[in-house]
Amino acid sequence: MVTSTSSGTVGGSGSIASRVIVNGVLLISAAYFLLPVVWVLIASTKSPGQLFSSFGLWFADDPRPLENLGRVFTQDGGVFGLWIANSVLYAGVGALAATVIAVACGYVLAKYAFRGRETLFSIILGGVLVPATIIALPLYFLLNQVGLTGTIWSVLLPSMVSPFGVYLARIHANASVPDEVIEAARLDGAGDVRIFGSIATRMMTPAIVTIFLFQFVTIWNNYLLPLVMLNDTKTFPVTLGLTLWNSQTQRDPMFYQLVVTGSAVSVILLVALMISLQRFWKADLTAGASKG
């Protein structure tokens, strides 16, 4: 999808003035989107004192990124590394499971006829419209009754449900898995699960990767669910851990530097992931296009 850039015009016409204006606006926008990221990267090289005394968009005289990094990873017995590992666990395992079951469900909704199919799809699609906050609070009480709150399962299991993933999978299964292929495989004696596992998933690979990435970022960025469910700091994801540190800044200003450097680390991690995998962010799935 990143192939057809600038397809909008024929022959690239337009006056010099309009080109200058377009690129000027794009540059200013770029500065806006970069500002907090550049600020936090520079701030993560400063001492707690310099954070408040030096100009925010330039380095202090003695940049000390490694010392700050060392502090972040040794504070509270190295709990920050645990938070990162927890985030990777929640987002990685959660998104993997979410993708498998959402793609299987979307595929069945696209390719098999049964009574109530459209009703089921409408209910799932309606789930996209429900604010996540109305789910998190009652979910706490439900999981509390079965003793799951406070465990990693209270975050992992709810993260495995992605209605949006089912929606994308259904669209893509319709577009990229021909009925004839399924029919032919069935005549060869393949069962439904096997046809899905070895043929359909191969044809749907780009969509599957996209669904995984969307869900990974959604879980990684989630805050309310772990906030409601978890109380042991050893089970916290990075988002919750950083706000824990942030709540201690008034007691000890040194925590400002920990929050800043910790934020820088978490920003770098996800931005690196997004840029390295950018060819898999296929938003045209959402437009229902099938160029895949």
Add this chain to the structure above:
Amino acid sequence: MTTRTRKSELRPGVLLLLLPFVIMFALFFAAPIVYALVDSLFSVRASGLGFGAPERVFVFLDNYAAAFATPSFVASLGRLLVFAAIEVPLMVVTSLALALLLESGKARFPRAFRVLYFMPYGVPGVVAALLWGFLYIPATSPILQALSSLGISVTPLASDSILFAIANIALWSFAGYNMFILIAALNAIPSELYEAARIDGASSWGIIWQIKLPLVRPSIILVTVFTIIGTLQLFVEPLVLRPLTTAINSDFTPNLAAYNQTFAQGNPNLAAAMAVIVALLGFAFSFSFLRLVNRKDNRAW
């Protein structure tokens, strides 16, 4: 839809593919919603003499009445409406403008710009709020420092500008994501349409108004509905900014109020009613917006 036969094809193998999601959806998505709906109709009261276990009694809509009788909750609903009135147009216009500029054929490095604008989507809302928080206080903000050296005093966290400050954080986080959806829709327009329009002597503006906007209309609607839903969930940003300003109270948004009722005030039934009110508000807004844009006489822009 690609239905081959009319009869049901739910064989055991097909059920094996379908059911895992359906079961998980029922347990972790549908059940909490049902639980909230039921819970909002009950109340826990101390038994007659104040001794013995408190009992759960059916109170029908009393919790809803109580929610609307709580001034801070009503105020938070009003605040949310004002916030939505700022945030939704700002988001849709910005992401659409960025998409149109990047796909205008005049951009120098459209790919690099696109990745850059999309990048904040990967930054957790909590971290985005923390970072902008530093950029909103004079002690650490290079922007405010530069402005004040020019004699301009800006206080983003003051009570009259706090909603804009929060709207900016949401815009920063999601404008690139929404732009992505709109660019995909723009890319799906066949280029023959542009050629035909050029031959007919259409200008760049003419092409935008006559071809691009009408054809990406479904995606604009999608982005608008997503933004409305996202707006109603407002929770993290005020929570993180709260220590920095007196303009944010503990019931700043309906979700914060529900969260407080649950964990600080110990009244989950009232909290459930508040959460249901927010969800109903979301449905009402989304559907009335969809009705508005789908009216027959409104079909062409």
